[in-house]
Amino acid sequence: MKLAYWMYAGPAHIGTLRVASSFRRVHAIMHAPLGDDYFNVMRSMLERERNFTPVTTSIVDRHVLAQGSQEKVVDNITRKDEEEHPDLIVLTPTCTSSILQEDLQNFVERATEQTRCDVLLADVNHYRVNELEAADRTLEQIVRFYLQKAAKKGNLITQKTAQPSVNILGSTTLGFHNQHDLRELRKLMGDLGIHVNVALPEGATVDQIARLPQAWFNLVPYREIGRLAAQYVQTEFGLPLVTTAPMGVMATAQCIREIQQVLNDQGQGVDYEAFIDEQTRFISQAAWFSRSIDCQNLTGKKAVVFGDNTHAAAMTQILAREMGIHVVWAGTYCTSDADWFREQVSGYCDEVIITDDHTRIGDAIAQAEPSAIFGTQMERHVGKRLNIPCGVISAPVHIQNFPLGYRPFLGYEGTNQIADLVYNSFTLGMEDHLLEIFGGHDTKEVITKTLSADTDLGWTPEAQKELNKVPGFVRGKVKRNTEKFAREQGFPTITVEVMYAAKEAVGA
Template identity: 35%
Template sequence: MKLSVWTYEGPPHVGAMRVATAMNGLHYVLHAPQGDTYADLLFTMIERRNHRPPVTYTTFQARDLGSDTAKLFRDACQAAYERFKPQAMIVGASCTAELIQDDPGGLGAALGLPIPVIPLELPSYQRKENFGADETFLQIVRTLAKPTDRSARVSCNLIGPTALGFRHRDDITEITALLNDMGVEVNVTAPYGATPADITRLGAAHFNVLMYPETGESACRWMERTLDQPYTRTIPIGVGATKDFVEEVAALTGCIPRLDTDRLRLPWYSASVDSTYLTGKRVFIFGDGTHVATATRIAREEMGFEVVGIGCFNREMARPIRALAKDIGVEALISDDYLEVEGRISNLAPELILGTQMERHIGKRLGIPCAVISAPVHVQDFPARYSPQMGVEGANVIFDTWVHPLVMGLEEHLLHMFREDPEFNDAAGPSHHAHGAKQVSDAPDPIGAQIIWLDEAERELRKVPFFVRGKARRNTEAFAEARGDSQISVETLYEAKAHYAR
């Protein structure tokens, strides 16, 4: 274990909380010390939920370790059942409580409660949050889902959305409408909004729509084997992927593929004259595996960006992300160390970052625009407005989210043009970044550490827009170094510009 200012994923019991909090009629009894009882902050402050998570803690203290902590757990289970009257209960231990080996599963089963008690075995020191959510939902489905007659009309289950998920609430609405247009009904959405009774009805659907592999793929695989339900592999994020998803659903059901593209704005803009401002922009993409893979396709095929690097923090998705990176000719970064991610971004010096809230902070420090595409996210990424990522409207939202940071970059260029005006101060840095943030574009490159810029050349360099100034500096220094020059004059700057323009 290591201490960290930021973390991309919590321990696996946080993933279990995400499933429990997403559902109704399910209660989670967590064997945990006082210090592990922070779930209320995660869900009520970040997601802005109006209900506290359905979690009961044993909250044992140091003085309890010399007595019967197992009794504390049994008492907590009994009290939770009597107070909340849930349809089912999941029981487990936090990373700290795992060390005392009280066996919450066995203790919960021995209570003889008149509801299903589902034990969770989550290896806290080997796996993390997304695994915890995936495994928790799998155990709930394995315990409660049973074979049953199929629904009269073609129907599906939406699998994977949880609490604290990135735009999951709105994605459900968008995909439900898209399926309804094709004549496909949604049988159950789970875990988000489902009850344990709903889980018993999963088998009535003809197929499953896997919305988020990180939190639902294990359950889909189990239902494919046990309930004979195929599941979709395409994640409908982006125009191309949404069209592919519709075709996949049509192939599974025999329905006519139907997609209302009248609301789509991204393809028109991408083909317009204004889009030339976006073409070739160098982009670095980092987040959970699913959103990175879909963002890479959108960036390359629908926005005309140049993807210079991709990566993910969840090691369960390392293999497909490495394969994708190989296909597009870049090196994949699989890491949950934000300092390593920051180092890669600094070295690549992209013009746009697509990432998590961590990359947003990194972008502020480095002076690089960033759009958030994946959890973990901050409170501002749980908007009150309708803001999906999936489907037709999701494509519009993504376009706005990605383009606005770049448009702000153009606005900053205009501010630089008027930097001598008394209302502006060139040393203050771009207004939409942290005050006084160090600009990557203004920083000397290690390549040219021994090369001296003459004052006149430095003044001329300042006339270059800040968002490409770093590239101009590096190119000029590389040009001077190749010629053996130890100083850069205005003439050197323009000779370098002419050289790289060929």
């Protein structure tokens, strides 16, 4: 646990609540003080939910601190059981309430004696794991609980479905385009003649979990959430696991070939090569577009990539091997899975950065001075300050990245969405310059595009006027180079003469 005004992955209880609220007929009780109860507002705003978020906060206040939490927590659980009639109630503390060192498992056991629904305590270490790790663990815990429960009652059916079928694990609320991706995956599986047996947790009910062993294989499109549950099912019931995210033309084809191999190993005898060829040539416009003159103009341009493991690794590969764009560095904030990320991007970028420190990423972007950024909402903020366009490819995100329209990133339709994002991110960087040339708006005064709010250098009016003559799309770079030169040479004020000297020094 650490204090910061920005975190790429939130605290553990956010991950647990994301999973719990993704299910239907599941309610979450959050044991937390005021200030930790922002999940409901965040989810209803970003997802534009029509219904109330199924999360109740059991507030830790001065009365609780004086008298203890047990009665209040148990009362909240039993009350929601009576009011909502859920199948499951998940109790989760937050980092703050965990300081109280209360025996919440005992609270759960007491409440279970009075409720008709199941009650679970989220079994995660709120001090040691972040939002994504907690979500992965919570989903695995729920899957394990209901598979074991079905086995004890004799309701577990392990016989495979007559036709090939798949479990899709890991699509949750507040995920980056997760609902659109799930819709696209359902369509893709249907085109391949594969029935979707169960998709967890988004839109599912806990009683569907008992059907998991009936599928022919598990598909986990996002590395961050779903792997632990899929691995448990694989260990207990022998279901093969496909973890290649079908993001981009080449990765989508690779994922389909892995599915083909899994089915053929079970005696199905399918051949998807003709399907891959048709989809690549006629459905995915990205394959054609990457060879067009428009895309050729992007060849060799510099970009940086940062995000969660799944999206950052896939975008790095797409830029480098499908669009010919030079990835200066690629990075992820998923530090617990760093080895996998390095393996995935090896050979596709010059440098790999693994960190959850947003200031380090901001400095790395400023130093690289790429033509475009592909990252999270934080990198978009950095890009605005540096006058570098940014395409958002990963959570954390802003409400604008929860589109009402259909915008998947997976499958063959996803390849088109990604190609548009990449192309527009680069070309839109010229807009300010073109508007200035053609008089679309008043020429801006000097734009400060540094990551620091203050500066130790002054600019004379003449130098500021000279800087304004520089085209907008490179003005930030010229300003940074000039200030760097001035500091190195010990000039406290930047004059026109210093600007020219800096220009000569860098050979511009």
